[in-house]
Structures are given as C-alpha cells and as structure tokens.
Amino acid sequence: MAGKKVLIVYAHQEPKSFNGSLLKIAVEELSKQGCSVTVSDLYSMQFEPRATRNDIVGHLHNSEAFNYGVETWEAYKRGGLSKDLVEEQKKVQEADLLIFQFPLFWFNMPAILKGWMDRVLVQGFAYDLSKVYDGGLLQDKLSLFSFTTGGSKEKYAIRGDIRYLLWPMQHGIMHFCGVKVLEPHICYAPENVSEEKRKEMLAAWSQRLKTLWKEEPTDCSPEWYFK
C-alpha cells in the first residue's frame, strides 16, 4: 500500500538474530510496497526504559511528591517532555501501522520495549480522562505484535490458545489507546528448529506482509479473549 507509514519498534540486541531477520524482511517487503518505514531500534538507540523525573524538561507540576503519570501528562500539555519521548511520539503520530518486533521474555515483552510503552504512551498523547479503548487518542492506527518464543507452541497454550498471554499487551495497551490490533505473528522456538524450518518461518512472514493491508483487525474485547 504505497504511501502508508509504518513504525517498527524493534527490541533485539543482535542484527544477525532471527528477530533481526524478521525486521529486515519487514523493512524490505513494506518498502517494496511503497510504504514509508521507520525503525526504532531500541537497543542500538540505547533507549531509556526507566520512567523518571528526567522525562520532564524544566519545572515539575508538584515538586513535593513526584507522580510520573501526573507529571508526564502536565509536561505533554505544555510541550515539556524530554526530546527522546517527543521524537517517538512524532513517529507514532505519523504511523498508520505500528509493528512491535521482539523476543518474548517471561511471557511478555523485554523491559526495554515495556519502557517504550511506559514512557511514550503518556496521558494526553495516547489516551485521556475518558478517552480510552474505542475512544482512545490513537485511533485509525493498526498495530501488530511480532515475536519469537523460547518454547514450543504447546508451552504457551491454554485451552489450545496463546491469546491469554496477549491480553495485557494487545488489550491493555494498544486497545486502551484506541489502536486496532492485527493478528499477532508468532515464530515459535526458532532456536530449536531446523534451518529449513527457520527459512519457512521467514518466508511466511514475508508472505503475510504482502497482503497485510487487507487484513481485518481482531476483536480485542474481553469477551473474545475470555469466551
């Protein structure tokens, strides 16, 4: 889809890793389609995951007792967030699609990516008082969690499905901000399979990306997850 803007938030230390290959494929395939692709390579950027007072430039709203949520909200309103956050927010604002590429660490995203969520998606920017879920501030955007696991598919399945593990990320973060969620793309245990199987997994990702823009978002409601 020529003209579409994609932000890939990438959290792996090693370009030669399987995650690195998945990233490369996404950049190539989406660029070939005429999309404009931006990558936030968190480790190489040495992205700061810690939510601290340093995220606020200048004075605090209440310097007596530091409250990160209140301070970043106030700072956002007056244009006083730190430069690295403003840059990430700009990338998010411009994107039609957010792809998160990472290895699953402890049933969840690595801390560096969790830090991106904690620090970039502040109140005022991503959601507001009653502007959450379908009313969230980042509507008309799509998201896709693409990740690798250490264990086999069966290891993560509850009643045959990994969806329960996706709930906090897909519903609790993306849906909360109004972002629509495409089917996750999961490569199970690439370190424990044959080279041939790994190639198949890479080819499948490339293939999926060719028709990605035709996909319908998933139903991100509690009812779907916990039916």
Place this chain on the structure above:
Amino acid sequence: MAGKKVLIVYAHQEPKSFNGSLLKIAVEELSKQGCSVTVSDLYSMQFEPRATRNDIVGHLHNSEAFNYGVETWEAYKRGGLSKDLVEEQKKVQEADLLIFQFPLFWFNMPAILKGWMDRVLVQGFAYDLSKVYDGGLLQDKLSLFSFTTGGSKEKYAIRGDIRYLLWPMQHGIMHFCGVKVLEPHICYAPENVSEEKRKEMLAAWSQRLKTLWKEEPTDCSPEWYFK
C-alpha cells in the same frame, strides 16, 4: 516469624507515594516480627533494565552473534555475570519471601521491574533445561505481588476477577522458577479515594502482614487461572 529473610523489590520513584507507604509498612511490620528485611529500591539504585552485553564480564561464549539467554547462562556457570546481577541473585538466594511492590503500568509491572526479572532470573540460577515450574530452581521460596492501580477494581475484572492479568507475572515468572505465590495484594486507585480510605488500605496491608506466614500459597496452575 523471627529469622525469616524477606527481599522487597520496590519500583517507585517517590518515597512519599502510596507505594512508598506500603513499602515502609512492610519493612516495619516484618522487622517487628524479627524478620531480616532487605530492600532493592530499583529507582534509587538506578537499576539497569536493559538486557545487554554489559551483563557479561569478560569474553562471550559466541561473539559472532549475541544471544542474551545463552550468554547469561554461560556467564552464570563460570561466575561471569555483572556485579549488580550477582548481588541481586544473592539477595534472592537468601530470601524466604520475595515481595514485589510497584504501581501497575499498562496491565503489568513497570519496565524497571520487568528488567529486574529479565536480568536477574537467568538460566542456571532460576531455572534450567527441564527444571521449571514445580521443578524450578528457586523452590522453597514464597512470592507476593503487591501493587497499586490507576483504575477501580471493576476496570480490571474479567468475569469479576483480575487473575488473568496476573497470569504472566505469577505463573509465567514466579511459578516457572519454582517460587510459590501468595495472594496478590492490590490497592485499587489510591489516588482517587478519600484520605480515610487510603488509611484503611494501609492498615489492611499492615494487618495482612501480621499473619502472612500462616497463609497457604495459591494454586498457580493454568487450570485455576482459566477454569
């Protein structure tokens, strides 16, 4: 329970916060019981959440392609993990009870605490090839997730229960390492309730700690979570 050792891993920036008060109460009450209490105050330690090559002292097992899981496992075996990790592992090793005290960020723990999980609980130390779940390496320890939320209880309930949100933390991390899990302690929306209600919440935590050692661990099986 005199003589018991407790490690509190604490993730809040502000000592005057409600989380700070909960920490203070736990330290006071458990010390009063004769427990030996250690606190890892992650923000004040400027704890590093990023999983990088810096966690390995000296040579890498495979310097051609960095694999964090493999490298930290190998480094653990030869005593080559970075000093901050060795110190945290020592605290965990000595503890009978781990308490995690934090504000819920995006249906999960803040990145700085997720980074503690990612970096401290390495293979060889917390689990090993087939030593997971009830066979995990950190058996005979208890854990307790104590956290505050931004929203009301109803906001997190699915079929009337917050347990689905606890699944990745309690089952995916603690149970995976063989650590038993006590009932979580959740203070809902302390910022949005009256001063009187806040005092009640603090008193309830203090009260619970008085009989904590008599509590039975919860059933951390998928069957219990997703019945």
